Amino acid sequence: MKLYWGPHTCAIGIHILLEEIGKPYETEKVDVQAGATQEPPFTRINPKGKVPTLVRDDGSVLTEYEAIATWLARTNPDKGLIPADPEAEVRGIEIMDYAVGTLHLQGFGRIFKPALYEPQDSVHQTLKLGQDEVKKQGRALVEKALAILDGQMAGRPYATGENFTIADSALFYAERWAPQVGIALPPNLAAHYERVKARPAVARVREIWGEA
Numbered sequence: 001m002k003l004y005w006g007p008h009t010c011a012i013g014i015h016i017l018l019e020e021i022g023k024p025y026e027t028e029k030v031d032v033q034a035g036a037t038q039e040p041p042f043t044r045i046n047p048k049g050k051v052p053t054l055v056r057d058d059g060s061v062l063t064e065y066e067a068i069a070t071w072l073a074r075t076n077p078d079k080g081l082i083p084a085d086p087e088a089e090v091r092g093i094e095i096m097d098y099a100v101g102t103l104h105l106q107g108f109g110r111i112f113k114p115a116l117y118e119p120q121d122s123v124h125q126t127l128k129l130g131q132d133e134v135k136k137q138g139r140a141l142v143e144k145a146l147a148i149l150d151g152q153m154a155g156r157p158y159a160t161g162e163n164f165t166i167a168d169s170a171l172f173y174a175e176r177w178a179p180q181v182g183i184a185l186p187p188n189l190a191a192h193y194e195r196v197k198a199r200p201a202v203a204r205v206r207e208i209w210g211e212a
């Protein structure tokens, strides 16, 4: 099994899950910043041009954060990375999907890559929505999403209750971008971020990523 990852990316969440599971795996660093995700040889592995990308032992390729996280959790049931209780499970999916689909891709996406979110067609280009405006929209989306997630995290150490699950890995990768763009995490998320960061698996990943 091999994880393709890039510095500063959401792939850290999947890397943390691999460390939590503790089975052997390989990694390959991709220079995402330099655009290596958008060209061969990487696009021959994942034509979507994104990390995380997981190549499994049978050679099949798995993409999309939630699919990879779910597969890792389901194939390692002893690790408890998906709660057994159905209500806790769906609340975890709810948080993970909001972290990936809204907080990351709608909010931080606009801040990190505003050009991709500017109107691309001739009709809407007349709106002259500049990159600064797109970034401003991104910040508003991030602040709203963080406030909602903060409410959901009240009174619980981890996203689904007492134990670390795949939802925490997603929440953690998104939380970690907030200070990088000058947005303070609200209190419950700040505590969650520190709690996850203190896990030995996270420390090992951060060392591999050259952050520790």
Ligand SMILES: N[C@@H](CCC(=O)N[C@@H](CS)C(=O)NCC(=O)O)C(=O)O
Pocket (backbone or CB within 6 Å): 008, 009, 010, 011, 032, 035, 037, 038, 049, 050, 051, 052, 063, 064, 065, 066, 100
């Ligand atoms: N929907 C994808 C999004 C993954 C994604 O946006 N990855 C970013 C890094 S956080 C990436 O690889 N960007 C490289 C690029 O767009 O070239 C998922 O959930 O895995």
